[in-house]
Amino acid sequence: MRISNVWRKPLPLLAAALSFLVFIVFSQQVNADMFSWFKKYDVHLSPAVHGRVLLNGQPLTGAVVSRELNYDKEYVDKTTTDANGYFSFVEKNIRSSKPGSLEELRTRQVVVVHHQQKPYLLWYLTTSSIEPQQAVVQRLAALNCELSDEEKEHVFPNIEKPEFPHSTFSICRWAD
Structure with missing residues (x-):
């Protein structure tokens, strides 16, 4: 029972880290698109x-x-x-x-x-x-x-x- 609890705790952490990574990637694309009108x-x-x-x-x-x-x-x-x-x-x-x-x-x-x-x-x-x-x-x-x-x-x-x-x-x- 103790072994299964060890593996459950990293899953929310892993999901949060993955979500953060996805957010960073998409926000960079949004910034690039949002400021493309400054480009000559x-x-x-x-x-x-x-x-x-x-x-x-x-x-x-x-x-x-x-x-x-x-x-x-x-x-x-x-x-x-x-x-x-x-x-x-x-x-x-x-x-x-x-x-x-x-x-x-x-x-x-x-x-x-x-x-x-x-x-x-x-x-x-x-x-x-x-x-x-x-x-x-x-x-x-x-x-x-x-x-x-x-x-x-x-x-x-x-x-x-x-x-x-x-x-x-x-x-x-x-x-x-």
């Missing part, structure tokens, strides 16, 4: 942009081109076309805590050229990706734009997620 993430807003603007086949010189990027706030860059109608913008990345939140944000990319006080849409795209997307990188590396072309929707494959094709609006054209 790399967010890719836009790849480098290279393009050329023509008007009736001739280079459009000195036209203002603007790039507006929206994620958690608006980022605006401006440049002008050179003597041959070319323009470019550098790649744009930021650090943000927004990807750690429950809120789903989308990146909006808009590139517009202004000619005779009229805007012409060279690129409009929204995406939920915070990583570079190959098909977008390829198209923004070669914007071939003719102001006399109609603005239209272009649907093209999403290499990273084929089930979700990209869709952009633009007066520019690509050899597909």
Whole structure:
């Protein structure tokens, strides 16, 4: 009878120790999740942009081109076309805590050229990706734009997620 009493006393102690261990493990996970909104993430807003603007086949010189990027706030860059109608913008990345939140944000990319006080849409795209997307990188590396072309929707494959094709609006054209 004495032997069986010896084994009964450690069981509540063992159960308490195991419960404490489980509590510690789960509370660490809760802390990590609870404070993840403090963590900063790399967010890719836009790849480098290279393009050329023509008007009736001739280079459009000195036209203002603007790039507006929206994620958690608006980022605006401006440049002008050179003597041959070319323009470019550098790649744009930021650090943000927004990807750690429950809120789903989308990146909006808009590139517009202004000619005779009229805007012409060279690129409009929204995406939920915070990583570079190959098909977008390829198209923004070669914007071939003719102001006399109609603005239209272009649907093209999403290499990273084929089930979700990209869709952009633009007066520019690509050899597909």
